[in-house]
Amino acid sequence: MFEIEYERVCSVYYGRERVMMATLKSKLRGRLMSFHGARKNTRNALWIVYSPKSKTDLSLASNNECVYWVANLEANPTIRSFKFGCEAELKLQGEDKFRNREFIHVELNNGEVQVHTLCAGDGGIDNGTITLRELFAGRAVVEERQVTFVKVHADYLRQQAQKATRTLRLVGFASQIRGRRHDVTSCAVELAILSLKVGTVEQILLATSRHDPMVVLGVFAEKVLTGGIEIDLTERAFGNHSHWKLT
Incomplete structure (x- = not known):
């Protein structure tokens, strides 16, 4: 995992931190962002x-996005x-026109789609509804629908x-086994969890x-x-001393 600032690259991996100095020219930074998905900020x-969870690399355009993600x-x-x-055309309650806005697309286990946005200011998390206008792939039609709108303030983050x-x-621990199969170990961990039901790592x-x-x-982290x-x-x-329990 890397947090890239103007003249510092900080690498955090498996709970250990390594710091190295580097100068990132704008061209290199642009290539990096293009590779991982263009972002505005x-x-x-x-x-x-x-x-x-996504089994893929993500590009997060601010510290606030990183905090909210994890x-x-x-x-x-x-x-x-x-x-x-x-990005999509969104219309908030009380607005007359749609505006193109950037947001976080979230889907719950029950299939519900939500629009999440991070904003400045004090406050917690505000929940409401918003109208989403989108063009579905393979269909020459634009559809509008009401979805849950979650507004997250910087103070909460x-x-x-x-x-x-x-x-x-x-x-970090879950990331270290990415792309690998550990069927035997996974079965052993699952048996230990079912046997103990509650305990420490x-x-x-x-x-x-x-x-x-x-x-x-x-x-176990996965x-x-x-x-x-x-x-x-x-x-x-x-x-090692973290307490856990089956829910």
């Missing part, structure tokens, strides 16, 4: 992250998928920063001591992020 910090989207088991940097930092370590490691502990942690297991990250980041 090119003057802010740029995060390139791997999403275990604390509210990636770790939320009720959310099936999400996509940053979407500041309050979520600590949770995001702790959850980021969980995502250290107990999972002890119950699967014949397997590579880094792979065990990666498999299972937490996909839902069904609740883990306590209120006091510390993901680690």
